[in-house]
Structures are given as structure tokens and as C-alpha cells.
Amino acid sequence: MATIKEVAMTAGVSVATVSRVLNQNGYVHEDTRRKVEDAIRQLNYTPNEVARSLYKRKSKLIGLLLPDITNPYFPQLARGVEDQMQENDYRLIFGNSDESRQKEMDYIQTFIQNNVVGVISSTNDPDADIYAGLNIPVVFLDRTSNDRPSVYADGREGGRIAAREMVRRGSKQITVLQGPAHVRPAIDRFEGAVEILQELNIPYEVLLTTSFSLTEAEDWAKELFYKYPDTDGIIASNDMVASAVLQEAHRLGKRVPEDVQIIGFDDIPLSKLLAPSLSTIHQPAYEMGREAADLLIQLIEGHHVERNSIQYSVKFIERQTTRKVDHDG
Amino acid sequence: MATIKEVAMTAGVSVATVSRVLNQNGYVHEDTRRKVEDAIRQLNYTPNEVARSLYKRKSKLIGLLLPDITNPYFPQLARGVEDQMQENDYRLIFGNSDESRQKEMDYIQTFIQNNVVGVISSTNDPDADIYAGLNIPVVFLDRTSNDRPSVYADGREGGRIAAREMVRRGSKQITVLQGPAHVRPAIDRFEGAVEILQELNIPYEVLLTTSFSLTEAEDWAKELFYKYPDTDGIIASNDMVASAVLQEAHRLGKRVPEDVQIIGFDDIPLSKLLAPSLSTIHQPAYEMGREAADLLIQLIEGHHVERNSIQYSVKFIERQTTRKVDHDG
Structure with a gap:
């Protein structure tokens, strides 16, 4: 099989020129182009795909930092980012921060060392020095920043909606599972829920949880029903935790939603497969990932950006862990 | 605040020398080191973490190609790979192939262009030219290769186990959901199940599915019970599909496991949260990811590798979608 070198020799040009012709980039004189094309035909040359790609321009690298890809909310975000970037x-370059400041710093540094042209980060601290010091565009995803580009859902409103739905569907002794205290979206959801419960003067208890991990969620679910056996409405910090609560309710012989209502947060794909299926607050994770990637690309390419802080609204998804009400109820 | 340049000027050395002292790499004469350290103290210099990192050696890049991170089996694999690599x-550099040959080729090419030092790929075609042509180490993950490094679970045995458990728990009209025909682990599972059903002379039906997508799984679940209303045992191609089948069984008022038993594959984290919880074939995804990363690192670093094809065994996880039997039954 002919090589690109033989094509170059036959055409009497350099390998780089043959490459320019093959990849249709850079200037090549018409006569030269014809010579190369003749040589390709004459030698019946088929460019080896791998070798050929080496002459193409490198794809540019982006750093993507998410808390934990095994939390089922994040694969949707990641996939949205990846699809937009790939196209x-x-x-x-992908990393899990585990919401740890140190891992986050390490990753951002190695992103820079590897010449990324932009960063998408789900950080709890957009104002950290490490971001201020970067001279490449950064978009915060799933996290808010006052004055820097970010794409996020309205977690506080999500918390408010969850509390309102819980109350109008008849729960009187509500327990709010407060997510990790250093995770911004968890704080927003919690504050939104509590805001409404106080406003409506509904008694509530709070159970603090320290991670979104499923293993730990099972322990919290046990603790929840042990401490507050009479609770009749649970606002969970996310769908994973809600799933664990649902299972513990089953184990204790409580009927859902008759004895206890449960509302999750995220609307992960499996929430509708639970039995009863999980009522939850939907955030459009895939679309948010796409949007963040699109915004970052606009910034990298120096385009004018109209809105650099994009807030997605959330909505209540009524399924079977909440009781039915008249829609004008 | 002092800069590294001022330190260099004060010490009368180059910036590169200051960097070597700060990062404790490369040779620096003892006298020079002392001069630099004096200048650092004198100017009260604190190295800026980002700037400092620029002098450090680049982290090496690995290409990781998985079919689809939104399939809940893959985040576990990815996390195992990432933890081992990060440490x-x-x-x-991460990409989703969607089991598409073209996307896979594109990703491998861009991995190479970005100077990765190794690749981990879940490909259906380890013998493809694109892999043969690489002169960096490649480890196939979740996929077998006869003569190249790979880390995978024994899918065929998994299929056999599922069929045996289904039969000894009393199902007489079994339906096997055959996964996508071009996805190697799906073929293995299917063939293993059919092998045992034929051996035991048990009648069975086959429903062909073409992806692992949850949306489509719901359609197949409907088709399954429409075509084979009397089926009393379903061997699903993975847990996502099994979850959709379970939900459809609920919708039709079938009792699980009394009327119909269901066995999934993968043991994704949420399978135990379903109600009834899902009996399935467990593969140790996180450990497999770690192992593949470790194997790749050994190969990159030129260490002697004892076993370069590592097969993990799988096991039956008995939960509530299968009927109880005596253990000596």
C-alpha cells in the first residue's frame, strides 16, 4: 500500500503539501494540487485514517468538573455538555471533585497545565481565587455566580414548590431533609422549602444529611422515621434520598402517599420507575449541560453573549408519592 | 505582593531556577538554592498556586471511551477509572461513543491528536484497525479481546446463571430480552441464557431490543406482554430494561414474582430501591474500572504485567422479583 511519503515523492512536493491537499486546509497552488491528485490516483493511495488525523488541527480541550458522576443527576448534565462539545x-477532560476544595484545585490546575481553552465547573465557590486567576473563560454549571457566566436551575423556587405542594395535598407534620450544608443547590432548596413552611405556619422538622450518597441515604431514612415517627410528609434533598425514604417507608409498612407523602428533587430517569413512582421537582439537566457548553463556546470564540447568567425554571412532576387534589384546589 | 520574577532578580538567578527550587525538581546547586530561599523569605513571597502549577510537569492524559454515561451502569465504571487515574x-479525556463506529473513530483520533499516553475503550470491535494502528497501550473495558489487554465480566456465565435461577424458581414460559445485536456483552448474556434453556429443554421466546435506552425500554415492555401475555419469567438484557418491564407488569396488574419473575443484569445502584426490589446479576463495575486503569498505568509505565486479560466473575443477587426456593432445591 502506498504511503503519504511516496505520494509526496511522486508529486515532487513535501508531505505537508500532500496533507494540505488531503485535508483541504491551507493554501495550495492549483497546479500543485493537480500534481498531488494525479500522484494519489497513480499510486491508488488511501490515506490511513489515524495517520491522516495527525495532520489535522488538534481538537481544543475543555475542562469539566462535576461533583460525582455516580450521582444519577450528573450523567445527564455531563451528557448535555459532551454532546454540544462533540458537535x-x-x-x-473530566474530573469528579467530590465537593472537595482540594480536589477541585488540583483538577483546575491540571486542566490549565493541559492547555484547556475553557472550563465548566460545578463548584460551591465560584468566587474562589482559583477561578478569578484564570485567563480563560469559565462557566459555572448547576451553580450560581453573581457576576460570572453560569447556568443553573432555580433551586430556591424548587424548594418553595415542594413545600407548597406538600401542604396543599394535606401533610401536617412535614420533615425537610436538608442536604449537605456546603453544597449551594442543596442550601437553596432547603431555604425555599422552609420559607414557605414558615410563611404558611406549618410545623416542620429538619434532618440534616451530609452527602447525596445512596448508602448513607439509607441510614438517614431509618433515622428519619425513628426520630419523627408521625411525620406525614417528607421533602427530600434529591431523588436518591427520596428513593431511600420510600423504601424505608415500605419496610415499616407505611402506605405512600396515604400515610406519608414524599417529594424528591432532580427528576432522575429512574424516579418514574419506582413503585409508587416518585413525585419530584424536575430540573432540565441535559438541556442545562448543553446550554453551558454553548455559552462556553461563545465565550471562547469571542462572540457577543447576550445573557451570561442563565437560570432555568423548575417544575413539579406529579406522580404517585403525593396525593391527588383538584387542580383548582 | 512579590512575583516569581522579583524573587529571581533578587537572587540573581533565572525564573526557571526559582521554579525548580519551589517544585523541588531538577538539579539546583546548594548555594543557588540558599540564595533563592533567602530571596523568598526577604520578599515574603508566596507562590501563586495557579502560576506555580504552570511550572510543574503536565499530568499525562488518558482517553476514556464509554458507550453512554447516562446508562446507569457506566458511571460506576467511569468513577473506578477516574479514581485510580486521579490518584x-x-x-x-472522556467521550461517549453511543456504540457508533464513526463516533468511536473520531474520538480515538482526537485522543491521539491530544497526545494521550493510553486509551481505555468499551468497544464492540477490539480488532478494528484503529486500535491495531495505535502505538500506545490500550485496555478494553467491559469488552473482551482474545489477545489484547482487557477487563470484563463473564457475561455468558451471567446469562447462564439468570436462566438457571429462573427455571429452578419455577418459571415455565420464559421470555429472553435480547439486547442490541452489535453490543458484545449483550450477545454474551443472551447466548448464555439460551444455552441453558435449550439444555434444560425449557420453552422460551426471544424479544429483540436494539438499545439500552430507557424510553425505548418502555415500548419493549409493552410489546413483550402484548406478544407473550402468558410469559411467567423474563430475563432482561440489563437493569434499566428490567425496571421498565417491572413497571409494565404493575400497570397490567400482574403480581411480581407470583405471576411473573424478572431478572435484570448489572446491579445498578437503584435496582435495590425498586419495589419489589430487583433480582439481578451483579457485575463489579467500580472495581472493573479501577482494575482497567491500573492495568493501563502498568502498561504505560512499562512494568511487567502478569495477567493482561482479566475476567471478573458475576453473581446472582436474590431480591424480590424472583420467588424463594430452598437453597438445596
Whole structure:
């Protein structure tokens, strides 16, 4: 099989020129182009895909930092980012921060060392020095920043909606599972729920949880019903925790939603497969990932950006862990 | 605040020398080191973490190609790979192939362009030219290769186990959901199940599915009970599909496991949260990810590798979608 070198020799040009012709980039004189094309035909040359790609321009790299890809909310976000980047010929260096400041710093540093042209980060601290010091565009995803580009859902409103739905569907002794205290979206949801419960003067208890991990969620679910056996409405910090609560309710022989209502947060794909299926607050994770990637690409390419802080609204998804009410109820 | 340049000027050395002292790499004469340290103290210099990192050696990049991170089996694999790589100071460029040959080729090419030092790929075609042509180490993950490094679970045995458990728990009209025909682990599972059903002379039906997508799984679940209303045992191609089948069984008022038994595959984290919880074939995804990363690092670093094809065994996880039997039954 002919090589690109043989094509170059036959055409009497350099390998780089043959590459320019093959990849249709850079200037090549018409006569030269014809010579190369003749040589390709004459030698019946088929460019080896791998070798050929080496002459193409490198894909640009983006750093993507998410808390934990095994939390079922994040694969949707990641997939949205990846699809948008892939279609625009950017590639992702990916890391899990575990919401740890140190891991986050390490990742951002190695992103820079590897010449990323932009960063998407789900950080709890957009104002950290590490971001202020970067001279490449950064978009915060699933996290708010006052004055920097960010794409996020309205967690506080989500918390408010969950509390309102819980109350109008008849729960009187509500327990709010407060998510990790250093995770911004968890704080927002919690504050939104509590705001409404106080406003409506509904008694509530709070159980503090320290992670979104499923293993730990099972322990919290046990603790919840042990401490507050009479609770009749549970606002969970996310769908994973809600699932664990639902299972513990089953184990204790409580009927859902008759004895106790449960509302999750996220609307992960499996929430509708639970039995009863989980009522939850939907955030459009995939679309948010796409939007963040699109915004970052606009910033990298120096386009004018109309809105650099994009808040997605959330909505209540009524399924079977909440009781039915008249819609004008 | 003092800069590294001022330190260099004060010490009468180059910036590179200051950097070597700060990062404790490369040779620096003892006298020079002392001069630099004096200048650092004198100017009260604190190295800026970001700037400082620029002098450090780049983290090496690895390409990781998985079919689809939104399939809940893959985040576990990815997390295992990432943890092992992160601890060893490698970074991941990540892509979803969607089991598409073209996307896979594109990703492998861009991995190479971005100078990855190794690749981990869940491909259906380890013998493809694109892999043969690479002169960096490649480990196939979740996929078998006869003569190349790979880490995978024994899918065929998994299929056999599922069929045996289904039969000894009393199902007489079994339906096997055959996963996508071009996805190697799906073929293995299917063939293993059919092998045992034929051996035991048990009648069975086959329903072909073409992806692992949850949306489509719901359609197949409907088709399944429409075509084979009397089926009393379903071997699903993975837990996502099994979950959709379970939900459809609920919708039709079938009792699980009394009327119909269901066995999934993968043991994704949420399978135990379903109601009834899902009996399934467990594969140790996180450990497999770690192992593949470890194997790749050994190969990259030129260490002697004892076993370069590592098969994990799978096991039956008895939960509530299968009927109880005596253990000596």
C-alpha cells in the first residue's frame, strides 16, 4: 500500500503539501494540487485514517468538573455538555471533585497545565481565587455566580414548590431533609422549602444529611422515621434520598402517599420507575449541560453573549408519592 | 505582593531556577538554592498556586471511551477509572461513543491528536484497525479481546446463571430480552441464557431490543406482554430494561414474582430501591474500572504485567422479583 511519503515523492512536493491537499486546509497552488491528485490516483493511495488525523488541527480541550458522576443527576448534565462539545469539535477532560476544595484545585490546575481553552465547573465557590486567576473563560454549571457566566436551575423556587405542594395535598407534620450544608443547590432548596413552611405556619422538622450518597441515604431514612415517627410528609434533598425514604417507608409498612407523602428533587430517569413512582421537582439537566457548553463556546470564540447568567425554571412532576387534589384546589 | 520574577532578580538567578527550587525538581546547586530561599523569605513571597502549577510537569492524559454515561451502569465504571487515574496523577479525556463506529473513530483520533499516553475503550470491535494502528497501550473495558489487554465480566456465565435461577424458581414460559445485536456483552448474556434453556429443554421466546435506552425500554415492555401475555419469567438484557418491564407488569396488574419473575443484569445502584426490589446479576463495575486503569498505568509505565486479560466473575443477587426456593432445591 502506498504511503503519504511516496505520494509526496511522486508529486515532487513535501508531505505537508500532500496533507494540505488531503485535508483541504491551507493554501495550495492549483497546479500543485493537480500534481498531488494525479500522484494519489497513480499510486491508488488511501490515506490511513489515524495517520491522516495527525495532520489535522488538534481538537481544543475543555475542562469539566462535576461533583460525582455516580450521582444519577450528573450523567445527564455531563451528557448535555459532551454532546454540544462533540458537535463543535471540542473535547472534555473530566474530573469528579467530590465537593472537595482540594480536589477541585488540583483538577483546575491540571486542566490549565493541559492547555484547556475553557472550563465548566460545578463548584460551591465560584468566587474562589482559583477561578478569578484564570485567563480563560469559565462557566459555572448547576451553580450560581453573581457576576460570572453560569447556568443553573432555580433551586430556591424548587424548594418553595415542594413545600407548597406538600401542604396543599394535606401533610401536617412535614420533615425537610436538608442536604449537605456546603453544597449551594442543596442550601437553596432547603431555604425555599422552609420559607414557605414558615410563611404558611406549618410545623416542620429538619434532618440534616451530609452527602447525596445512596448508602448513607439509607441510614438517614431509618433515622428519619425513628426520630419523627408521625411525620406525614417528607421533602427530600434529591431523588436518591427520596428513593431511600420510600423504601424505608415500605419496610415499616407505611402506605405512600396515604400515610406519608414524599417529594424528591432532580427528576432522575429512574424516579418514574419506582413503585409508587416518585413525585419530584424536575430540573432540565441535559438541556442545562448543553446550554453551558454553548455559552462556553461563545465565550471562547469571542462572540457577543447576550445573557451570561442563565437560570432555568423548575417544575413539579406529579406522580404517585403525593396525593391527588383538584387542580383548582 | 512579590512575583516569581522579583524573587529571581533578587537572587540573581533565572525564573526557571526559582521554579525548580519551589517544585523541588531538577538539579539546583546548594548555594543557588540558599540564595533563592533567602530571596523568598526577604520578599515574603508566596507562590501563586495557579502560576506555580504552570511550572510543574503536565499530568499525562488518558482517553476514556464509554458507550453512554447516562446508562446507569457506566458511571460506576467511569468513577473506578477516574479514581485510580486521579490518584496516580493521570487525567481523562472522556467521550461517549453511543456504540457508533464513526463516533468511536473520531474520538480515538482526537485522543491521539491530544497526545494521550493510553486509551481505555468499551468497544464492540477490539480488532478494528484503529486500535491495531495505535502505538500506545490500550485496555478494553467491559469488552473482551482474545489477545489484547482487557477487563470484563463473564457475561455468558451471567446469562447462564439468570436462566438457571429462573427455571429452578419455577418459571415455565420464559421470555429472553435480547439486547442490541452489535453490543458484545449483550450477545454474551443472551447466548448464555439460551444455552441453558435449550439444555434444560425449557420453552422460551426471544424479544429483540436494539438499545439500552430507557424510553425505548418502555415500548419493549409493552410489546413483550402484548406478544407473550402468558410469559411467567423474563430475563432482561440489563437493569434499566428490567425496571421498565417491572413497571409494565404493575400497570397490567400482574403480581411480581407470583405471576411473573424478572431478572435484570448489572446491579445498578437503584435496582435495590425498586419495589419489589430487583433480582439481578451483579457485575463489579467500580472495581472493573479501577482494575482497567491500573492495568493501563502498568502498561504505560512499562512494568511487567502478569495477567493482561482479566475476567471478573458475576453473581446472582436474590431480591424480590424472583420467588424463594430452598437453597438445596
